[in-house]
Each structure stands twice: as C-alpha cells, then as structure tokens.
Amino acid sequence: MSDSPSGSPELTRRPEWTALEDHRKDALPQPDLRELFAADPGRAERYVVRVGDLRIDYSKHLVTDETLALLQELAAATDVFGLRDAMFRGERINVTEDRAVLHTALRAPRDAVVEVDGENVVPGVHAVLDKMAGFADRVRSGEWTGHTGKRIRNVVNIGIGGSDLGPAMAYEALRPFTDRELTFRFVSNVDGSDLHEAVRDLDPAETLFIVASKTFTTIETITNATSARSWLLKGLGGDEKAVAKHFVALSTNSEKVAGFGIDVDNMFEFWDWVGGRYSYDSAIGLSLMIAIGPDRFREMLDGFRIVDEHFRNAPAEANAPLLLGLLGIWYGNFHDAQSHAVLPYSHYLSKFTAYLQQLDMESNGKSVDREGRPVRWQTGPVVWGTPGTNGQHAYYQLIHQGTKLIPADFIGFARPVAELSDGLKAQHDLLMANLFAQGQALAFGKTAEEVRAEGVPEEQVPHRTFRGNHPTTTILAGELTPSVLGQLVALYEHKVFVQGAVWNIDSFDQWGVELGKVLAKRVEPALTEGADVPGLDPSTAALVAAYRNLREVN
Numbered sequence: 001m002s003d004s005p006s007g008s009p010e011l012t013r014r015p016e017w018t019a020l021e022d023h024r025k026d027a028l029p030q031p032d033l034r035e036l037f038a039a040d041p042g043r044a045e046r047y048v049v050r051v052g053d054l055r056i057d058y059s060k061h062l063v064t065d066e067t068l069a070l071l072q073e074l075a076a077a078t079d080v081f082g083l084r085d086a087m088f089r090g091e092r093i094n095v096t097e098d099r100a101v102l103h104t105a106l107r108a109p110r111d112a113v114v115e116v117d118g119e120n121v122v123p124g125v126h127a128v129l130d131k132m133a134g135f136a137d138r139v140r141s142g143e144w145t146g147h148t149g150k151r152i153r154n155v156v157n158i159g160i161g162g163s164d165l166g167p168a169m170a171y172e173a174l175r176p177f178t179d180r181e182l183t184f185r186f187v188s189n190v191d192g193s194d195l196h197e198a199v200r201d202l203d204p205a206e207t208l209f210i211v212a213s214k215t216f217t218t219i220e221t222i223t224n225a226t227s228a229r230s231w232l233l234k235g236l237g238g239d240e241k242a243v244a245k246h247f248v249a250l251s252t253n254s255e256k257v258a259g260f261g262i263d264v265d266n267m268f269e270f271w272d273w274v275g276g277r278y279s280y281d282s283a284i285g286l287s288l289m290i291a292i293g294p295d296r297f298r299e300m301l302d303g304f305r306i307v308d309e310h311f312r313n314a315p316a317e318a319n320a321p322l323l324l325g326l327l328g329i330w331y332g333n334f335h336d337a338q339s340h341a342v343l344p345y346s347h348y349l350s351k352f353t354a355y356l357q358q359l360d361m362e363s364n365g366k367s368v369d370r371e372g373r374p375v376r377w378q379t380g381p382v383v384w385g386t387p388g389t390n391g392q393h394a395y396y397q398l399i400h401q402g403t404k405l406i407p408a409d410f411i412g413f414a415r416p417v418a419e420l421s422d423g424l425k426a427q428h429d430l431l432m433a434n435l436f437a438q439g440q441a442l443a444f445g446k447t448a449e450e451v452r453a454e455g456v457p458e459e460q461v462p463h464r465t466f467r468g469n470h471p472t473t474t475i476l477a478g479e480l481t482p483s484v485l486g487q488l489v490a491l492y493e494h495k496v497f498v499q500g501a502v503w504n505i506d507s508f509d510q511w512g513v514e515l516g517k518v519l520a521k522r523v524e525p526a527l528t529e530g531a532d533v534p535g536l537d538p539s540t541a542a543l544v545a546a547y548r549n550l551r552e553v554n
C-alpha cells in the first residue's frame, strides 16, 4: 500500500507504530496489574487526570510509563493536535463532505470569534440560543398557548439519530432539573407504535411537536411528523391554522421546513458544520431547553466548554481526551479488543451509552482512510453497555471470565440527586460500592491460590478463579449536573476525534447509512403494492413474498 500523498508513511509502517507492537510483544502475555501496583506505590495517584469536575482514573490500565510515552509518540507522529487546531479554526476537516467541523462553536462564549469562510459564526449561534431561550421561557411560563388557548403541557420531539439520541439522553440525565409539570416524549422509530404510544394519552390541545431534523428529508421523521399533524388536526377539528401553534422545527433546511407547512418563524436554525451526532447542544436541544430552562442549558454549554478548552490547551500527558483515545487504540490495535463497554453507575445515564454508540460508531466505523484507501488497521470499537448494577447480573460474567478483552469505562457520582428521600439517598453508597468492587475485581481478579485458601473443592477452583487484568477507567464526579453532563459528552466527543485522527479516517461523514435508505425506498412498493422490484435478490424476494402471505392470513 502506498504512503500518503504528503509522503508520510502509512500508519502501520510508522516507527512509532512498530515500536508499540514491539513493546506489546515484550510485555506478553501482558503487564500484570498486581505487579504494576506493587512496583509503583504512587500509581493510583499518578495515573489520574482531572478536567473540570471530572476525576479520571486510568491506573487500572495495562500500561506503564513507557507504554504511555510510546502512545504519545504515535499521537505526535500522526499530528493529532494539528488536526485538532484545524478543527477549532474552522477548516474543512470533514473532507468527504467538504465541511468544517465546528460543534465547539456551539458553546463558544458570545465574544469569541470562530470563522467559517471568513464569517464569524458565533453571533449566529447566540442569536439562535437567545431565540430558543425566549421560546422555552414562553412555553414554560404558559404564555405560549395552543390553538384553543390551552397552555402547553406536553412536548413531543420527533427526530431520529442525532436528532433524537442527544436530547432524549440529556433529558433523562437531567430529569431532576426538569419542569415536572411538563411531559416530554421522544419519538424516533418509523414503527407507528412509537408515535401511537407517545401520544395516546395526550390532549392535542396541550401538545407541542418539535420536528428535529438537520436535513428535513429523513423519511422516518417526516413520516412521523406527517402522522403527528394528522393526529393533531383530527383532535382539534381540522383547522390547518392549528399547526402554527403546535409545530416547531429544528433544522438547517428552511426550504424543506416551509414545504412541510411549518412557519419558518417557528424554525430554529443550525448549520452544516454541525454533525447530527454532535448537535444536541445546538437548536436540536430545544426540547431539553424547555425541560430544564435556558439557564441550566447554558450551564451545560459551559460544561462542554471547560473540556473544549482543556482539549485545546492541556499538555499531551495531562490531556484527558487524548489519553482516553490513546488507551482505546492500545487495546483495539495492539490487543485485538473488539469492543468497549461504557457502564454508568447512575440510573439517569440510562441512555448515555446508546448516545455514545452513535457518537463513536457512526464517527469511527470506517474502513477507508481520508484519502479513500482501505485501512489495514482496526478502527472504531463496538460500543455497548447499560447502567450498573443491572449489567452485573446479566453480562458482567463474560467480562470477568469470558475469553474476550473488553476495556470498560465506569462512570459514577459522589452524591445522589437532592430530591431523593433520605432512605433512597442511603442506597447511594451501595451503588457506588458496586462500582468500586467491579473495578477491583476486574483488575486484580482472584488467583487459584486465593480460591483454594477459602477451602473451595479442587474441581471447582478453575471455575471460581478470576484472571483479572481487565482494564477499566473510572470517571468520578461530585454530582450529575448540567455542567457535568456537558463535560462528559465533550470528553467522549474529543476522545472519538483523537482516535479518528490517529487512524487517519474521516470521523465526520456517515456514508455507511445511505445504502439501506436507498434500498428501503426501492423495496417499499413491493410490500405495499406487490410491485415487481427489478434486481431484487432471491433471498429478499422470498422474504417479501412470505411477508405478503403472512399479512394476508392475518
């Protein structure tokens, strides 16, 4: 394979890469965490990086100072910070779509200057934030009423992918900060059951629909929005004028919004330099802003900004997103790890991992480099996980004793939310004891000698032994506030950036979702009308025929 046009060697031929391969072989089978801690009494304190309110402990990783130094050399050789600076400067680093990548401008202070093609985008960002704040305040106060004059009590966000996962995740995460008088629902699936369940107990006169779509062409969203409009009009006697009071749009595409019948005065704009999976701190967050109020929303943006500034300015060895990105590369590229678990010990973060799946897997699930050549190295991991302690009673068995290496992130908070009763607050220590215990068990395991010493019969010893050496990061903060949520999301955004930069892939396009969309459009007439679809493969043709038969029987 050829080197890049700039003459730099391809990734796996770089001396910094082969140095890591050699280092990995030298340390086989792998560094032992018991030994590493025994040899370095300061490790637990030294392998910690702090950013904002986050204390990030990476001491339970299969790394030494030498490993970290070699990983840093790889980051330097691949010019991660050069690409970072180009991103913050507004250069078109999304090469396949020829776009700037400026989600960081969404949280820039009012007086910042961030230029795209010579134009400062920050005033526009704040103009939209102000418009959102005005609208959110009117809905929250009851000043904005529906068509019949009733105040709005229900907000239904209709969107999918980045136009759903972010607001839905953040609404869940910040529930204690939300207006409990209002009901929020998030509809994404084109399965009609999703909208049905979301609206079946709602009064249309009190319901506001937020149609969230960057492109305003996404079939699932437009279909659901059209059905929602019919539901609304049916419930309100068919007066088309009702739409203006019950529908707003979040989009980059004013023409399509107008075409759908939503007044562009009721549209909240964002821009093509905001990727869908990086967009919930833009207008896409309107439902969240209505839920938590503009002040809390701005606190969340401040949290994002803390980590942006850190990523931009912290030295490499203390740069949290850089470290986390490099640790992922260590396992994915040098230990054949295929997946990465994110395990929040907070019920409020129940949708956090699902959100990260899009952020990480849509960004770095690529197999050609930025120049379009096939990559010969592993790229993004499978990201998965659910909140602890539920996972402990389900799939942790495989992490502890299975044959796969699964690096994991634990996320936990020192304080439970204020509104819990004293009795429920007391459960928090038990929750966190589980987090700490899991990290300990995964790292240090339990040797056969230790098992025997407990009097376990010999034939059971292998079954009850834990080999340990499972790497984990523990992210700890005081409390899950809007700012802390912003910090966490920005941390993962920049971690994903770092990995894409090292792998030399475009983390900001998503061509892999296109084929299925095109084929769905082509197949649909075969289902609805029995139309002949030219070129349908035999397996799919048989499935379509079976579907039509089954449908008729029932």
Ligand SMILES: O=P(O)(O)OC[C@H]1O[C@H](O)[C@H](O)[C@@H](O)[C@@H]1O
Binding pocket: 160, 161, 162, 163, 212, 213, 214, 215, 216, 217, 218, 221, 276, 277, 362, 510, 513
């Ligand atoms: O916001 P929209 O334009 O409706 O897009 C919604 C989602 O669908 C697309 O297919 C992309 O894969 C996602 O990145 C995007 O977030």
